Amino acid sequence: MTQISNHVYCADFLTSFDIKTKLLPNPYYDYPFLIIENFLSINECNEINKKVKEDDDFQKAQIKTLDSVLLSETNEEIRKTNIYSLDEKYLELYTNRFFLHQAQIEDYFKIALTTSTSVQVLEYLKNSFYSMHSDDSSMLYKDDELVGFIPVAKQRKISTVLFTTSNDENTSDNTFIGGELLFNFLYDVNGNEIKIKPKAGSMLVFLSNPYFTHEVLKVIEGRRITLVQWHNAIIN
Numbered sequence: 308m309t310q311i312s313n314h315v316y317c318a319d320f321l322t323s324f325d326i327k328t329k330l331l332p333n334p335y336y337d338y339p340f341l342i343i344e345n346f347l348s349i350n351e352c353n354e355i356n357k358k359v360k361e362d363d364d365f366q367k368a369q370i371k372t373l374d375s376v377l378l379s380e381t382n383e384e385i386r387k388t389n390i391y392s393l394d395e396k397y398l399e400l401y402t403n404r405f406f407l408h409q410a411q412i413e414d415y416f417k418i419a420l421t422t423s424t425s426v427q428v429l430e431y432l433k434n435s436f437y438s439m440h441s442d443d444s445s446m447l448y449k450d451d452e453l454v455g456f457i458p459v460a461k462q463r464k465i466s467t468v469l470f471t472t473s474n475d476e477n478t479s480d481n482t483f484i485g486g487e488l489l490f491n492f493l494y495d496v497n498g499n500e501i502k503i504k505p506k507a508g509s510m511l512v513f514l515s516n517p518y519f520t521h522e523v524l525k526v527i528e529g530r531r532i533t534l535v536q537w538h539n540a541i542i543n
């Protein structure tokens with residue numbers, strides 16, 4: 308392991324790869340990513356969750372009328388995530404809050420944000436997951452072994468993931484079990500992979516390059532909702 312911040316280490320193989328989009332924050336930070344708590348309030352999150360649930364019920368109702376019940380059940384099982392766009396009212400709220408935190412993000416990563424993609428709302432129902440990937444690169448394998456990364460979206464410098472439901476054993480409309488965000492190649496001092504437990508209202512901000520390769524573990528129960536966005540930036 309190679310230390311990249313006070314509490315975080317990365318897999319050694321990363322340092323031997325020629326990673327074209329390599330960028331790491333100040334090594335004297337505690338963590339190489341930023342968590343902004345209370346980006347949205349719990350009430351704001353719950354409103355968004357309710358809206359997404361209504362959209363979902365509507366889509367499901369449509370599928371039921373088109374397919375047989377059997378087919379719609381099969382669809383559900385293979386479906387990874389549902390993608391929605393954010394309703395105008397909440398998009399404005401999100402954009403205003405993002406603006407409030409922009410200077411903090413720029414200062415943390417020592418970058419200047421430029422353009423951003425539109426906000427995607429991702430919904431993970433029971434058994435949904437998002438397999439391992441880097442947001443700016445494809446993973447290159449040779450005989451099942453990871454041998455490098457090919458940049459495919461260099462305009463993605465920063466990834467933001469805002470959680471609007473929480474990982475919580477007490478099940479409700481706004482919680483789920485499982486669904487942690489795992490950084491596959493980052494470890495704590497004991498060599499355990501870094502796993503983020505989603506908390507409604509918190510925004511996770513990280514660099515989009517291969518050091519921050521991640522996955523979303525399977526949702527065991529409940530509904531996991533995130534608002535994700537990628538940002539371009541000027542670096543130095």
Ligand SMILES: O=C(O)CCC(=O)C(=O)O
Nearest residue numbers: 429442468488523533535
């Ligand atoms: O939903 C999440 O927590 C992460 C989503 C993600 O990794 C992506 O859209 O690239």
Ligand SMILES: [Fe+2]
Nearest residue numbers: 440441442521
């Ligand atoms: Fe991602």
